[in-house]
Amino acid sequence: MSFLICFLCVSTSFSSFLVSVRFNRHTSLYFRRDVAVIPDSVLSFTECAMKCVCKNKCVSFFYNHFDSLCQLGGKIYVSFADSSTDPWKYYEMDLKNVAALKTVALSSEHNPPSHSPQYATDDHVYNSIYGINCSHTLGEITPWLTIDLENTFYVHYVTLVNRIDAEGQRLRNISVYLGDDHVIGSFPVVCGRYAGPGENAEVVHIVCDKPAKGRFVSIQLNNNNFPEYHALTLCEVRVLV
Incomplete structure (x- = not known):
């Protein structure tokens, strides 16, 4: 189910811009x-969506239809429990x-x-143990994962689904790069970074700081400042354009 939202965003500098976004x-x-975050009371779903679009790097939100509550901040987690009766619903920008x-x-x-x-990239997240059915490198100083998109795209954001069962804190010091050559080191465009550490089953949206163009997307973990070389484990990666 998708919703097209159109409205005017007004910044603190008294400038404004027209926004049209589908969630x-x-x-x-x-x-x-993230239940540790206190949600905002809003008048409607539209107001919640407006808050997200007018907030820098917001691409998703939770909305409680029963109590008209809106949550933009906090961590996001994959859940395998049936939450069909939960009044909190998750919405994300409707991109490809x-x-x-x-x-x-x-690597x-x-x-x-x-x-x-x-x-x-199998478009599925498994509820498994030991990180099975997730991509998983060895422990290296800079483990990486690279995706060939087969065409060049302007990337808006990249979503990482962390390991579900354990060791979620290993996801840290992450950088996302783009380039037009698959050779490691040939990724001149920086999309964004995630400091971490992550948590089990966490969903991380890395929104590009500026328009990021490329055919290859490389996700790299930097272990330089840590005594132990952690592996890069990702259960799903989505590249949204």
Whole structure:
């Protein structure tokens, strides 16, 4: 189910801009919100959507239809519990995921084939243990995952689904790069970064700081400042354009 929202955003500098955004309510997966964050009281779903679009780098939100509550901030988690009766529903910008079923390369592969690179773009998140059915490198100083989008796109944001069962804190010091050459090191465009540390089953949206164009998307974890070299484990990667 998607909703087209059109309205005027007014900034604190007294400038304004017209916004037209379509939000989609996700039904293929359940998501749960960060209950430590206090939601805002709003008059309607439209007001909640407006708050998100006018907020820098906001691409999703939770809305409580029963109590007219809106939550923009806090962490997002994948949930495998049936939340169909939960009044809180998750909405995300209705953009195209161009990474689905595309070819993936890893800097190394832990325990193949249980952690195949293709699990990162198979368009499915599994409720598994030991990180099975997730892409998983070995522990390296800079483990990476690269996706060939097969065409050049302007990327709006990249979504990472962290390991579900354990070791979520390993997701840290993440950088997302784009380029037109698959050779490692040939990624001149920086989309954005995530400091972390992550949590189990966390969903991380890395919104590009500015229009990021490229055919290849590379996600890199930097272990330089840590005594232990952690692996890069991603259960799903989505590239939204």
